[in-house]
Amino acid sequence: MTHMDGFADERIAGYKVWRLRLPVVSRREHGIGAVDNAVEILLLELASTSGLKGYGEASPWSVFTGSAEASQAALERYMRPVVEGRRVADIAAICADAARAVAHCTEAKAALESALLDLAGRLAGVPVWALLGGKCRDEIALSVSLADPDFDADLRLLERLRDDGVGIVKMKAGFRDHRFDISRLERLRRDWPELDVRVDFNQGLTPGDAMQRVRDVAGFAPTFIEQPVTADQFSLMARIRETIGVPLLA
Missing domain, CATH: 3.30.390.10 (Enolase-like, N-terminal domain)
Structure with a gap:
C-alpha cells in the first residue's frame, strides 16, 4: 500500500x-x-x-x-x-x-x-x-545572493547573515566592470574566509571577455562558477571548463 x-x-x-x-x-x-x-x-x-x-x-x-x-x-x-x-x-x-x-x-x-x-x-x-521516496537529510543549508550594486549594503547584510548562521553566499557578477567583481571577492576572502562562496554571472559576459574573467574569478577558489555566457555558447563553455579547476555550472 x-x-x-x-x-x-x-x-x-x-x-x-x-x-x-x-x-x-x-x-x-x-x-x-x-x-x-x-x-x-x-x-x-x-x-x-x-x-x-x-x-x-x-x-x-x-x-x-x-x-x-x-x-x-x-x-x-x-x-x-x-x-x-x-x-x-x-x-x-x-x-x-x-x-x-x-x-x-x-x-x-x-x-x-x-x-x-x-x-x-x-x-x-x-x-x-x-x-518522493524518503528524507535524505534533516537540514538544508540556506544560500543568500549578494547582488546589491551598493556593496556596502551587502557587507551589512553579511554581518546579519553571520549572526543568523548562514554560511553560503552566491555573488552575482558581470553586471559592472571586472574590477568591481574582483574587489568584492578579495574582500570576501579576506574578511569572511569561512564563507562558502559561489559566483554567478547570469550569462552576462561577452565571448571575448569570458575566458580571462572566469579564470580570474576561479583564482579565488569559489565552490562553483555559474552561467558565465549565454546558454547557446556550448563550445565556449567547454573551453572555459578545460582551463579552470572550479566546477562550471550552466
Whole structure:
C-alpha cells in the first residue's frame, strides 16, 4: 500500500490563480538584468473534493525565463482544462498533460507540480518528502545572493547573515566592470574566509571577455562558477571548463 492509496478517489474540485506584485526592498543586479521596485509572481491553489488545499508558486523573470503574463495565461487558459476533475493521485500524468498543453512556461508547470504534491501530502497526512521516496537529510543549508550594486549594503547584510548562521553566499557578477567583481571577492576572502562562496554571472559576459574573467574569478577558489555566457555558447563553455579547476555550472 502506498501513501496515494489513502485518497485514490479524491479529485481536483477547485483551481484558483492569483497574480501578486511584491515590493523589492533593495535593487538586485544580475548579469542579464536587474530586479528593482517590484516582482510579480503567480500563486496556484488546488482544492480536493474533501476540501483540502495545496499551493504552488510561479516566480518568472521576464529577461531570463518568462513573464508573469505568460505564466498566468499558461495556468488559467491552457493548463486548467487538463487539471480540473482529475484524480489528485495522478500527479505524473497530470504534469505530462500540462507539459504538452503549452510550450515553455516552466515556472507555471513547476507551480502545478508543487501544488499537486502539496495537496497529495495533505491528503495522505505526510510531508511531501515521504511521497518522493524518503528524507535524505534533516537540514538544508540556506544560500543568500549578494547582488546589491551598493556593496556596502551587502557587507551589512553579511554581518546579519553571520549572526543568523548562514554560511553560503552566491555573488552575482558581470553586471559592472571586472574590477568591481574582483574587489568584492578579495574582500570576501579576506574578511569572511569561512564563507562558502559561489559566483554567478547570469550569462552576462561577452565571448571575448569570458575566458580571462572566469579564470580570474576561479583564482579565488569559489565552490562553483555559474552561467558565465549565454546558454547557446556550448563550445565556449567547454573551453572555459578545460582551463579552470572550479566546477562550471550552466
